[in-house]
Amino acid sequence: MTVLVVNAGSSSVKVAVFDEGLREVLAGRVTEIGGAARVEVGPLVGARVVPDHAAAMALVFEAMEEAGVSVGSLKAAAHRVVHGGASLVASCRVTGAVMAEVEACVPLAPLHNPANLTGMRAVGALVPDLPQFASFDTAFHATVPEVAARYALPAEAEALGLRRYGFHGISYASVVRKVQEMGGVAASRRMLVFHLGNGASACGIVDGRSVGTTMGYSPLDGLTMGTRAGGIDGNAVLRLAEVHGIAGAGRILNRESGLLGLGGASDMRALRRAGTEEARFAVAHFCYWAVRHGGSLMAAMGGLDAVCFTGGIGENDAGVRAEILRGLGFAGVRFDAAANAAGAEVLHPEGADVAVWIVAAEEERQIAMEAMHLMAGGA
Numbered sequence: 001m002t003v004l005v006v007n008a009g010s011s012s013v014k015v016a017v018f019d020e021g022l023r024e025v026l027a028g029r030v031t032e033i034g035g036a037a038r039v040e041v042g043p044l045v046g047a048r049v050v051p052d053h054a055a056a057m058a059l060v061f062e063a064m065e066e067a068g069v070s071v072g073s074l075k076a077a078a079h080r081v082v083h084g085g086a087s088l089v090a091s092c093r094v095t096g097a098v099m100a101e102v103e104a105c106v107p108l109a110p111l112h113n114p115a116n117l118t119g120m121r122a123v124g125a126l127v128p129d130l131p132q133f134a135s136f137d138t139a140f141h142a143t144v145p146e147v148a149a150r151y152a153l154p155a156e157a158e159a160l161g162l163r164r165y166g167f168h169g170i171s172y173a174s175v176v177r178k179v180q181e182m183g184g185v186a187a188s189r190r191m192l193v194f195h196l197g198n199g200a201s202a203c204g205i206v207d208g209r210s211v212g213t214t215m216g217y218s219p220l221d222g223l224t225m226g227t228r229a230g231g232i233d234g235n236a237v238l239r240l241a242e243v244h245g246i247a248g249a250g251r252i253l254n255r256e257s258g259l260l261g262l263g264g265a266s267d268m269r270a271l272r273r274a275g276t277e278e279a280r281f282a283v284a285h286f287c288y289w290a291v292r293h294g295g296s297l298m299a300a301m302g303g304l305d306a307v308c309f310t311g312g313i314g315e316n317d318a319g320v321r322a323e324i325l326r327g328l329g330f331a332g333v334r335f336d337a338a339a340n341a342a343g344a345e346v347l348h349p350e351g352a353d354v355a356v357w358i359v360a361a362e363e364e365r366q367i368a369m370e371a372m373h374l375m376a377g378g379a
Helices: 053-066 096-104 113-126 139-143 169-181 234-255 258-263 268-274 277-301 311-316 318-327 337-342 363-375
Strands: 002-008 012-018 024-031 035-041 044-050 074-081 132-136 190-196 200-206 209-213 306-310 355-358
Touching: 002 053, 002 113, 002 363, 012 053, 012 363, 024 053, 024 363, 035 053, 044 053, 053 113, 074 113, 074 363, 096 113, 113 132, 132 169, 132 363, 139 169, 139 209, 169 190, 169 200, 169 209, 169 306, 169 363, 190 277, 190 311, 200 277, 209 277, 258 268, 258 277, 268 277, 277 318, 306 311, 311 318, 318 337
Parallel strands: 002 074, 074 132, 190 306, 306 355
Antiparallel strands: 002 012, 012 024, 024 035, 035 044, 190 200, 200 209
């Protein structure tokens, strides 16, 4: 039951192949598609002319064969899709109707869904008989109560699809699975999970189900991020649009704000190296709003049993973790400073009321697992 996982971006394709035991047997990427691309897939490494995603997938299949992973051995291709809207709320087999739904969500995720569709079409053109499946970043949050999902807008605005969807759902589903595998079921009834990377969000999870998350209609809302502003007053957005136009406001909010706008760099490591007052403020801003949103999610959960960190910053920046955990001390959160500095999996001291874990991100494995579950007849 070998599965190829495809994560297609506007000018890139990331892939991973998993065997029936969910072991990763091949991984790689093709970047800068549309011209002189960079190929890093198994034995194929170097610059190639890659005009489109179909050519990129052809190179992926070539690399698989050279690495001894036969394309004929594949049982499925499984795709990450950013936005499933209100209809696609669980992983599913890709059909014409599903692709139409994904396309209908393009206005909700104009940078992501078109690329996701391109990946599906490229695989379908090269291996037309290969079953394809899709996992949706928004699906995990379909369990959020309506009072949390609805904006206080009139019905005609709601009809435009303006509601809180939430994102990073594949990551959150993976965290839930891994915590259960670690034997933390009892301690994880009410879990506050921080997915911290260039894109950052937090989620309140009760009994494995999302009850609230910080991202909303788009991945812009909530926490301070690498280049995204996070939460901002709607009238401030209108003012930016008045001065810079809609496209200019969108550029500022999505690509020029966040850590970059405050500290001059979007990468947390670069901010640490810079050591400027602006850089320190940017890091403090990132941590402050993580704590503040975390408190809101605790209210939505009715308490707290565990805190989890995942994502590039969440897994690797001990200073950010420490600052957030200190900020959550009012909720009974304690942590072992030495374990945190060492990046240990378990950060809480023995006998702590609130468990604290670092959980490595496994989104590709989660996507493969969901496809295998569906192939085996699961719901």
